[in-house]
Amino acid sequence: MKVRFWGVRGSIPAPGPETNRYGGNTSCVSITTATGGLVIIDMGTGLMHLGATLMASAFGKGAGRAAILLSHTHWDHIQGLGFFPPVFVPGNEITLWGPGGSDHVLEGILEGQMDPNFSPLQTLKNFSASFEIRAVQVGVPFEVQGLTVTARLHPHGGTSALAFRLEEAGRVFVYASDVGYADGVPDAESIAFYRGADVLLHDTTYKPEDQATRRNRGFSAYDEACAAARAAGVGRLVTFHYDQDYTDDDVDGIVASCRALLAGTAIEVVPAREGDELAI
Amino acid sequence: MVIRFWGVRGSIPVPGRATNRYGGNTSCVEVRPKGEPPIIIDAGTGIRKLGKLLLEESFGDGRGKASILISHTHWDHVQGLPFFSPLYRAGNEVHVFARERDVHLEAVFSQQHDAPYFPVPLSAMHATMQFHGVSEGASFDIGRAKVTSARLNHPSVAIAYRVDADGASVVYCSDTAPFSDMILAHEFVERPPSGILPLALLEELAEMRAGVVALAKNADLLIYDTQFTPEEYKKQPHWGHSRPDDAIEIAMAAGAKRLCLYHHAPMRSDDANDAILAGTRAAAQAAGARFEVMSAYEGLEVTVGDA
Numbered sequence: 001m002k003v004r005f006w007g008v009r010g011s012i013p014a015p016g017p018e019t020n021r022y023g024g025n026t027s028c029v030s031i032t033t034a035t036g037g038l039v040i041i042d043m044g045t046g047l048m049h050l051g052a053t054l055m056a057s058a059f060g061k062g063a064g065r066a067a068i069l070l071s072h073t074h075w076d077h078i079q080g081l082g083f084f085p086p087v088f089v090p091g092n093e094i095t096l097w098g099p100g101g102s103d104h105v106l107e108g109i110l111e112g113q114m115d116p117n118f119s120p121l122q123t124l125k126n127f128s129a130s131f132e133i134r135a136v137q138v139g140v141p142f143e144v145q146g147l148t149v150t151a152r153l154h155p156h157g158g159t160s161a162l163a164f165r166l167e168e169a170g171r172v173f174v175y176a177s178d179v180g181y182a183d184g185v186p187d188a189e190s191i192a193f194y195r196g197a198d199v200l201l202h203d204t205t206y207k208p209e210d211q212a213t214r215r216n217r218g219f220s221a222y223d224e225a226c227a228a229a230r231a232a233g234v235g236r237l238v239t240f241h242y243d244q245d246y247t248d249d250d251v252d253g254i255v256a257s258c259r260a261l262l263a264g265t266a267i268e269v270v271p272a273r274e275g276d277e278l279a280i
Numbered sequence: 281m282v283i284r285f286w287g288v289r290g291s292i293p294v295p296g297r298a299t300n301r302y303g304g305n306t307s308c309v310e311v312r313p314k315g316e317p318p319i320i321i322d323a324g325t326g327i328r329k330l331g332k333l334l335l336e337e338s339f340g341d342g343r344g345k346a347s348i349l350i351s352h353t354h355w356d357h358v359q360g361l362p363f364f365s366p367l368y369r370a371g372n373e374v375h376v377f378a379r380e381r382d383v384h385l386e387a388v389f390s391q392q393h394d395a396p397y398f399p400v401p402l403s404a405m406h407a408t409m410q411f412h413g414v415s416e417g418a419s420f421d422i423g424r425a426k427v428t429s430a431r432l433n434h435p436s437v438a439i440a441y442r443v444d445a446d447g448a449s450v451v452y453c454s455d456t457a458p459f460s461d462m463i464l465a466h467e468f469v470e471r472p473p474s475g476i477l478p479l480a481l482l483e484e485l486a487e488m489r490a491g492v493v494a495l496a497k498n499a500d501l502l503i504y505d506t507q508f509t510p511e512e513y514k515k516q517p518h519w520g521h522s523r524p525d526d527a528i529e530i531a532m533a534a535g536a537k538r539l540c541l542y543h544h545a546p547m548r549s550d551d552a553n554d555a556i557l558a559g560t561r562a563a564a565q566a567a568g569a570r571f572e573v574m575s576a577y578e579g580l581e582v583t584v585g586d587a
């Protein structure tokens with residue numbers, strides 16, 4: 001698996017020189033499989049830039065195939081969809097897997113984004129590509145693009161978000177963004193879900209001092225992410241979903257703090273940065 | 281009256297090095313008549329930073345009052361509203377003006393806050409919010425400022441606003457297609473039309489153009505949608521955006537004193553925007569225009585009349 005970061009920011013895109021190094025686009029990660037399959041996780045504004053790149057490949061000719069895994073439907077995880085050029089090329093086939101419990105409910109939520117009041121597209125039916133929407137069955141492994149995927153429902157403030165565990169030939173990548181543990185302590189079931197991952201991408205929205213006043217928002221502080229990584233014995237921890245008000249220097253601080261907290265363990269800390277690629 | 285630009289981008293926010301100078305936030309302009317509360321035009325992502333700054337004024341202790349004029353409710357013009365800090369302080373008063381439609385405006389704005397999309401419902405905002413429907417062409421007062429409006433040529437219909445205060449005027453004219461090739465309204469248009477427009481539609485377009493020219497009459501500052509290059513417009517005339525030449529033509533017809541290019545395409549780099557500005561200045565001069573041409577960037581501040 002090759003993991004690439006297209007958007008690493010939480011809540012709302014944060015343009016400006018102060019976010020140039022890590023990037024200001026909202027959540028979007030791509031995974032290229034060993035056999036060249038494409039899996040995309042989340043559809044923040046980073047998706048537009050991934051889509052522009054894909055147009056130079058089979059997606060530009062209407063022969064592209066991709067799966068999208070959607071953690072939840074908050075704006076910062078879906079707002080790139082209408083700007084993803086491959087959906088406007090007939091012949092492309094995209095299958096989206098997400099929350100909601102039923103295909104119909106999930107489709108209704110995604111349709112809401114295209115409502116004529118808000119979008120000139122008016123409806124998902126105006127996509128020219130095949131765009132299939134399927135609700136994930138939590139805990140039941142399924143196959144996408146040759147990967148085995150398992151989803152788990154995490155607490156996320158007043159709602160929940162899906163975490164995904166992707167496996168290919170014994171290698172494991174876990175995506176766990178937008179998770180806020182009760183009392184800030186990663187629970188045993190979450191740890192079991194992360195266990196043995198080669199790479200754990202984990203929500204590190206906040207510094208602990210900001211988390212103290214914002215716990216109800218349903219995000220993690222970096223120390224909670226480190227605790228999860230340590231308890232689960234993962235190989236690498238990827239920091240992700242930085243608060244929109246954090247500058248590059250703030251994120252440098254988060255990364256340095258994670259490295260300090262995990263010093264003496266075998267866990268490597270890798271910051272998610274737009275454009276970076278990680279081989280697993 | 282002071283005009284400040286907080287978001288100058290169209291369609292979608294575009295963070296990154298290529299947009300550092302002009303800015304990557306979507307549409308938001310602050311209009312400040314002298315000694316009056318802010319009149320904010322559009323609530324794209326640029327409104328987030330404006331909101332934070334307003335907390336340092338009376339909005340911080342819940343005594344602020346703001347009006348927000350919405351050109352239309354496409355995402356790039358409303359997506360910053362849930363992140364507008366003054367809404368989270370009790371006592372603040374925020375008036376939202378948008379085009380009247382067959383659904384109650386509060387219901388439209390509530391949708392953006394629905395549970396699947398955002399954690400905080402609109403009804404939980406601590407500030408007092410009031411929604412005001414604006415019919416195309418309507419006039420109303422906000423404090424000492426006089427606001428007038430006109431219909432634009434855009435999918436689902438957008439409206440332009442003119443604010444007159446302190447003996448000066450600013451006109452915000454985004455988003456609109458030129459008034460020549462097709463009429464954009466509530467139907468979905470999949471591809472550019474072919475053939476000749478029926479006379480009735482040409483007359484309707486001429487009327488719409490006349491309304492915009494009248495709105496911009498002698499404006500001290502005309503802010504105008506120039507998202508497209510001529511080549512881009514040829515491919516997407518049905519997307520509802522104009523070219524710099526369209527802005528020059530309207531500004532000349534209206535006798536505007538300054539023209540500000542606005543609603544930059546998301547993938548337009550700073551260098552490309554520089555080139556468009558230089559080209560537009562040359563074209564305006566060649567056309568005999570007597571107004572100054574500028575291009576909107578985040579942080580740009582323009583004073584018209586008394587300030």
